[in-house]
Amino acid sequence: AQSVTQLGSHVSVSEGALVLLRCNYSSSVPPYLFWYVQYPNQGLQLLLKYTSAATLVKGINGFEAEFKKSETSFHLTKPSAHMSDAAEYFCAVSDLQGAQKLVFGQGTRLTINP
Amino acid sequence: GAVVSQHPSRVICKSGTSVKIECRSLDFQATTMFWYRQFPKQSLMLMATSNEGSKATYEQGVEKDKFLINHASLTLSTLTVTSAHPEDSSFYICSARAGEGPAREQFFGPGTRLTVL
Numbered sequence: 001a002q003s004v005t006q007l008g009s010h011v012s013v014s015e016g017a018l019v020l021l022r023c024n025y026s027s028s029v030p031p032y033l034f035w036y037v038q039y040p041n042q043g044l045q046l047l048l049k050y051t052s053a054a055t056l057v058k059g060i061n062g063f064e065a066e067f068k069k070s071e072t073s074f075h076l077t078k079p080s081a082h083m084s085d086a087a088e089y090f091c092a093v094s095d096l097q098g099a100q101k102l103v104f105g106q107g108t109r110l111t112i113n114p
Numbered sequence: 115g116a117v118v119s120q121h122p123s124r125v126i127c128k129s130g131t132s133v134k135i136e137c138r139s140l141d142f143q144a145t146t147m148f149w150y151r152q153f154p155k156q157s158l159m160l161m162a163t164s165n166e167g168s169k170a171t172y173e174q175g176v177e178k179d180k181f182l183i184n185h186a187s188l189t190l191s192t193l194t195v196t197s198a199h200p201e202d203s204s205f206y207i208c209s210a211r212a213g214e215g216p217a218r219e220q221f222f223g224p225g226t227r228l229t230v231l
Contacts, residue, residue: 036222043118043207043222044158090157101148102220104157 002027002093006105014113019078021108023065023091026072032094033074034102035065037087044090050074061085086112116142118210120223127198128231135193135226137208143188144210148220149181152205164191198230 007022025031032051036044048059055067065076074091091105117140127133137147146165150158162178164170164185172178182194191210195202205227209220 041205041225041227043120043224044209045222046219049219100214100218101160101163103160107157109155 002031002095002103004091004093004103004105006089006091006108008108009106010109010111012111012113013081015083016080019063019076019081019085019110021076021089021091021110023074023076023105024072025074025091025093027093033065033067034092034094035059035063035074035076036090036092036104037061038090038107039087047076047089081110081112083112083114086110116210116212116219116221118144118208118221118223120206120208120226122226123224124227124229126229126231129199130197133195133198133228135195135206135208135228137191137193137210137223139189139210139212139221142210142212142221144191144212145188145214146211147185147191148209148211149183149191149193150207150209152207152225154205158207161193195228198228200230203228203230 003026005024034049035047038044047063048057050057050067058064063078089108092102095101119138121136149161152158161176162170162172164183166185166188170183185191205225207225209222211218211220
């Protein structure tokens with residue numbers, strides 16, 4: 001069964017600094033991986049997804065993630081943080097069997113300091 | 115883009131009553147809908163998966179008689195929390211997907227905050 005671990009439940013960076021949110025996955029087969037963002041009291045919005053094409057995936061709002069099979073990682077980055085990036089971020093892996101449901105990590109709360 | 119709505123956005127009810135939450139895909143046909151619950155500062159936990167016209171598949175530990183799911187059409191799924199109790203208070207989120215395949219995007223609704231007094 002697939003699983004996802006997000007290292008760091010809370011990350012705080014200064015405005016303009018690099019954002020790095022960590023995600024490691026466990027999967028017996030090549031995974032499909034996703035990053036979602038959740039603003040307070042809202043549903044989830046897809047930032048980007050990896051589906052076995054290019055290992056460097058670019059998403060919305062300037063975010064990107066790199067799939068590294070050797071490290072079983074799919075870390076999310078953004079070169080320069082903006083105040084509007086403050087939110088909860090979830091990494092997820094798609095179950096390739098059955099209903100192909102998403103398995104979410106624990107989430108990382110990103111705080112941006114002015 | 116694909117839009118999923120949920121109604122109501124917030125509901126407060128007394129213990130013992132039943133609450134129905136609607137999830138609609140507004141501009142696409144959703145062959146599969148998912149229901150999640152999210153406790154404060156925690157991740158989303160999948161409750162059940164439903165396909166139009168068939169019975170929902172519940173995750174382990176989720177009481178199917180307490181959380182009734184109906185997926186009557188390709189654009190509507192409902193979750194009914196029967197005989198709600200304070201421990202059922204949570205943020206309920208639905209998602210909808212068109213078609214099959216693990217790379218298919220799930221589109222999420224804005225969530226429903228349920229408070230049981």
